[in-house]
Amino acid sequence: MPFALSADRERELNEILTRYPTKMAATIPALHLLQDQEGWISEEMMIWLAHRLDVSPAHIKGVVTFYTLFNQKPAGKHQVWVCRTLPCALRGAGDVITHCEKKLGIHVGDTTKDGKVTLRTAECLASCGTAPMMQVDEEYHENLTFERIDEILEKLQRD
Amino acid sequence: MIKACNHLTKLYGKPNGWSLEAYEREGGYRAARRVLTEMTREQVVDEAKKANIRGRGGAGFPMGVKWSFMPKQSTKPAYLAVNADESEPGTHKDRTIMEENPHSAIEGCIIACYGIGAHTAYVYVRDELHLSKARLWGAIKEARAKGYLGKNPFGKDYAIDIVVHTGGGTYICGEETALLNSLEGRRGEPRLKPPFPAQTGAFGCPTTVNNLETVAIVPTAFEMGGEKFSQLSALHDIKDGGCRLFGVNGHVKKPQIVELAVGVTLRELIYEIGGGVTGDRALLGIIPGGSSTPPLLPDETLHAPDEKSPMHKFHGKNVLDVPLGVDTMRAAGTMLGTCCVTVMAEGSCPVLAMENLMQFYRHESCGQCTPCREGSAWLHRTVAKILDGEGSMEELDQLHDIANNIMGNTICAFGEGTAMPALGFLKKYRKDFEKYVRGERTRRDASLVVT
Numbered sequence: 001m002p003f004a005l006s007a008d009r010e011r012e013l014n015e016i017l018t019r020y021p022t023k024m025a026a027t028i029p030a031l032h033l034l035q036d037q038e039g040w041i042s043e044e045m046m047i048w049l050a051h052r053l054d055v056s057p058a059h060i061k062g063v064v065t066f067y068t069l070f071n072q073k074p075a076g077k078h079q080v081w082v083c084r085t086l087p088c089a090l091r092g093a094g095d096v097i098t099h100c101e102k103k104l105g106i107h108v109g110d111t112t113k114d115g116k117v118t119l120r121t122a123e124c125l126a127s128c129g130t131a132p133m134m135q136v137d138e139e140y141h142e143n144l145t146f147e148r149i150d151e152i153l154e155k156l157q158r159d
Numbered sequence: 160m161i162k163a164c165n166h167l168t169k170l171y172g173k174p175n176g177w178s179l180e181a182y183e184r185e186g187g188y189r190a191a192r193r194v195l196t197e198m199t200r201e202q203v204v205d206e207a208k209k210a211n212i213r214g215r216g217g218a219g220f221p222m223g224v225k226w227s228f229m230p231k232q233s234t235k236p237a238y239l240a241v242n243a244d245e246s247e248p249g250t251h252k253d254r255t256i257m258e259e260n261p262h263s264a265i266e267g268c269i270i271a272c273y274g275i276g277a278h279t280a281y282v283y284v285r286d287e288l289h290l291s292k293a294r295l296w297g298a299i300k301e302a303r304a305k306g307y308l309g310k311n312p313f314g315k316d317y318a319i320d321i322v323v324h325t326g327g328g329t330y331i332c333g334e335e336t337a338l339l340n341s342l343e344g345r346r347g348e349p350r351l352k353p354p355f356p357a358q359t360g361a362f363g364c365p366t367t368v369n370n371l372e373t374v375a376i377v378p379t380a381f382e383m384g385g386e387k388f389s390q391l392s393a394l395h396d397i398k399d400g401g402c403r404l405f406g407v408n409g410h411v412k413k414p415q416i417v418e419l420a421v422g423v424t425l426r427e428l429i430y431e432i433g434g435g436v437t438g439d440r441a442l443l444g445i446i447p448g449g450s451s452t453p454p455l456l457p458d459e460t461l462h463a464p465d466e467k468s469p470m471h472k473f474h475g476k477n478v479l480d481v482p483l484g485v486d487t488m489r490a491a492g493t494m495l496g497t498c499c500v501t502v503m504a505e506g507s508c509p510v511l512a513m514e515n516l517m518q519f520y521r522h523e524s525c526g527q528c529t530p531c532r533e534g535s536a537w538l539h540r541t542v543a544k545i546l547d548g549e550g551s552m553e554e555l556d557q558l559h560d561i562a563n564n565i566m567g568n569t570i571c572a573f574g575e576g577t578a579m580p581a582l583g584f585l586k587k588y589r590k591d592f593e594k595y596v597r598g599e600r601t602r603r604d605a606s607l608v609v610t
Contacts, residue, residue, distance in 0.1 A: 124246055126250060
């Protein structure tokens, strides 16, 4: 079936287009909408969006490959990002990452076999005062302890 | 000197402190109403200059002066772009404003738009900050419903609207021209300057780019009066005025964000606000304002160039006892940056710290300029090699060359932001690097964490 946006997301895209003097400016917010629906951005979706915004597919692909948050292949149902940058590292981010790897049985960058969780490291997430921290989907979890991490990950695995 | 303020933080932690009702109860939107109904655009810029607000994003450029660069007469629309990309490692302040006092940023946008002749403000928030975005959108909706935004804010025939725009997870979009490209829907690659954004910014139109905290403190400055606001600061005489958010993180007992008058010292921030160093250890080093600012050693002193320098009164003082300001930190050989201090305690390894930061810069370089793209990766690889016990003294010296060849050879300041801390770590912790080369220390003994 060819790609299409759901009706409510289509409405949202039309609203987004009213915010800017050019259609191209909607590229990044639109890509977030697409990824929100499908979980990743396929070549077909890039071409769809290029037609929708009157820009070249090359432009869309350039943007998708530039920004860290766009998945270029299917990812897990939940995204776990552990901050690894210095202020978090000074407060134990290294051990948090190792702990997550053990708990999930995967390495950073991988997805669990059941497709539920993708584990990644992030560069500074502006949470240095409450380090160590990780982001799960749209939520921040700060001042992490191993017990808290276990609770969070177990909940994701059960989901 | 610690002088606590609560202009931005008074709503922090309050139930529904982010709502319009709570904000107005504390006198919110009075300044914007007065500005739009009683002041001319020229008066707004003059008042902004008097407040001596130095940009809170890192470069410390005087905000009022930046506003005055906007063309008075233009056939094109003008824009305000607010930088809330907050991605500089060690920086965690703008997020607190967006989450806990978003209306201060909205009111600041209204005053700024009027002052620079813009009708639209784009607030560029990094995508990861979902709560911040939701709170800003919520505040915009409330302000629209009240008629503070829209066609006639406060009854004035001067349309203003605000849009929250999101990025896609890249540090470089905090660079102002990369931010503009990203806002236009492009890859976040910095642009050559000139032309400066005030001439050719967003969508080819005159644009002012201000950090979110810079904009959020504007209502306070206008409510108090620019001059009086500036005088809050101990550095008022060198045009570094008012109060701002200070952060302290890393190896301290109480990492946090506080609002203080400009004039606090590093010693006060670390030992009084931060509660002291973890485990009561000695200080290894301090990164004063984000990872792009070179580290300071605890025994360094400030050197003023001559007696005529405004820095002379701090000459010979320990860097921990100098008031934190844009110019004082420059005189100390580093930068104030974003004013969020990262503390490293003795026992943690500076070579590992540099490796961690170089990995960051390698990942975040946009790749446009060869010296930065190749240099950041080369720096990271070489430090990793030294840590693994496979580096030579020649390679250690080569790190200086690589960093020096980035300096001044790139389109944007990201290059310096990589090279300056690299050179700082190399110079100040040379002996630690040498120990790895000589095999006296190995990666296995090294740690960043202390107890």
